[in-house]
Amino acid sequence: MSTTKQSQRNIKWVEGLRGITSALVISTHVARAWDFWLFWPSDKNGVAPRLLQLPFLRIPYQGRIGVPVFAFLTGFVCAYKPLRLAYQQGNVPGSLKSVARSAFRRPPRLVLPAVVATLFSFVLSCMGAYRAANHCDSFWVRFDAPDPVPFRENVDRLFTSLLTTWTNTENIYDRHQWAMRPLLAGAFQVYIVLAATIGMRFKYRILVHVLLMTYWWMNVENLTETFGAMLSLGTLLAELSQHRPTQTFITAHQKILTYVVAPILLLVGGYIGSYPHEHEDWTDWSLSLHNFLINPAGDDSRGSILVPKGANPGRRASAFFIQCLAVSVFLSHSLQKLLSHRILLWLGHHSFAVYLVHGTILRTVGMWIVYGISGEPWEPAGKNEDGSQQEQQWIIPKSRRHKMVGIVVFTAVTYLAAWAWMRWIDTACAKATMWLEKKVFDDEEDEGRNGFAEKGYATHHMNGNGTLLRPGENCRTDRSQPPP
Structure with a gap:
């Protein structure tokens, strides 16, 4: 099999990785809602950790990996077709036209589904469906659930959210849409880089991608490692996937890359990516990882190459793990074949829909099962005799069994809703985008x-x-x- 055909066949792994990531987003938010202690290295200081709090096993539940993986895949997918047209088929004008059409399609393909998801949540808010979420003992769920307000104020809040989703990432009805704006901006980052480098020689294009990755990694502003570095890595690997000598080298050294290099990358990256959300001083392994990544000098005077001083330690650690994972998959045909399984492809096809609907379903159906539909009995905290504010008492889960049932039902309803979404809503949004494209181009x-x-x-x-x-x-x- 030629290198070109091998590369084209293995592009399916992108969809499989997207499918796994959407499932991990669900597991993370389930942990946030009903077992937030999984984000810590143990439940309490001096207490032995639970199984799912140990390194590697904690990664699916501790969060911080879903959105960066989507950013990496955005960089790879947005760059792959234009690069293939330019360098495999020698059609630079066709490549630039592909960039132009992709740049036009990207906003409506993100904005239209996000608007529909917000409208669904708005209707549920008007019906009082978030009452259980507003009164539950999970701070994270209460923060994500829109507060009950009069209908007129609800309408005003809807239009504000539809705008601010794309200006300051705030959406009262679906806070998970915070990532939509930076993902949209990130796609245009890729398009600009492609247009600017399309005429360069290969080694200089690679140099540009490496410099961009270095810039975003050394920039300690918020979320630079989550979006900028991941997008640049995706574009870099898309370039290398079109480079025949690189693909020939990978094919010729498959055994050592699959059974030696890839496992080492996954082990090192997975251990560093296990860095806890907080309370890293509660266990020896997390404290040693903290000293290695954040405080190598022992006096808090500087950070490390992986976590520069002033950067977010948890996000940096997770971003490093994702980079190791991406490179491992790129090097290993066996991992690519594994990620190309038809079940993972189905999950990947429905991943965007899962991302849009899962939060609303969790805060309604999931909370109804665990806490009750009415969210009662509950009373707002009053004042003590001395005038001080009383501590608010929140309703607690009915039982552990209710949590288990809630997880199963929530997951099933989410994927059923995602299937329906892709069949009707996403199809309608795609047709609307196609109509616009034909009118404009x-x-x-x-x-x-x-x-x-x-x-x-x-x-x-x-x-x-x-x-x-x-x-x-x-x-x-x-x-x-x-x-x-």
């Missing part, structure tokens, strides 16, 4: 003619490739004899 078979007509040029004054004729040039392209 010239038809590929009649390229440029409508655009020239809008500028006042008659189409019969263009030659066969859609450009203006030179003075004295005849518009006929089927001339059997040369002009005199």
Whole structure:
């Protein structure tokens, strides 16, 4: 099998990785809602950790990996087709046109589904469906659930949320949409880099991607490792997947890459990625990891290469793990084949829908099962005799069994809703985007003619490739004899 065919076949792993990531997002938010202690290295200081609090095993539940993986995949997918057109098929104009069309499609393909998801949550809020979430003992769920307000104020809040989702990432009805704006901006980061480097030689394009990764990693502003570095890594690996010598080398050394290099990367990355959300001083392993990553000098004077001083330790640790994971999958055909399993492909096809609907379902159906639909009995805290504020008492779960049932039902309903979403809502959004694209862009078979007509040029004054004729040039392209 040629290197080109091998690369094209293995592109399916992208969808499989996306499917696993969407499932991990669900597991993370279940832990946040009903077992927040999993984010710590143990339940209490001096207490032995539970099984799922140990390194490696804690990764699916502690969060911080879902959105960065989506950012990496955005960089890879947005760059893959234009690079294939430019360097495998030698069609640079076609590559630039692919970038232009992809850049046009990206906003409606993100905005339209996000608007529909927000509208669903708004309707549920008007019906009082979040009462149990508003009164439960999970701070994270209460923070995510919209507070009950009068209908007119609810409508005003809806329009505000539809706007602020794309301005400051705030959406009262679905706070999980905070990642939509940076993912949209990140896609355009990829498009700009592609357009700027499309004419460069290979080694200089690679240098640009490496410099961008270095810049985003050394930048300690919020979320730079979550989006900027991940997007650049995705674009870099998309470049290397088109490079025949790189693919030939990987194919020739598959055994050592699959059974030695990839496992080492996963072990090292997984251990560092296990860095806890907080209370890292409660266990020896997490304290030693803290000293290695955040305080190597022992006096808090500087950070490390992986976690520069001023950066977010947890996100940096998780980002390093994701980078190791991405490189491992890229190097190992066996991992690519594993991620191409049809079940994972199905999960990946429904991943965006899962991301949009799971939060609303968790805060309604999941909370109803665990706490009761009414969210009662509950009373707002009053004042003590001395005028001080009383501590608010929240309703507690009915039982552990209710939690187990809630997890199962919530997961089943989420994927059922995601299937329905992809069949009807996403299809409608895709058709709307396609209609817009056809209205805005010239038809590929009649390229440029409508655009020239809008500028006042008659189409019969263009030659066969859609450009203006030179003075004295005849518009006929089927001339059997040369002009005199």
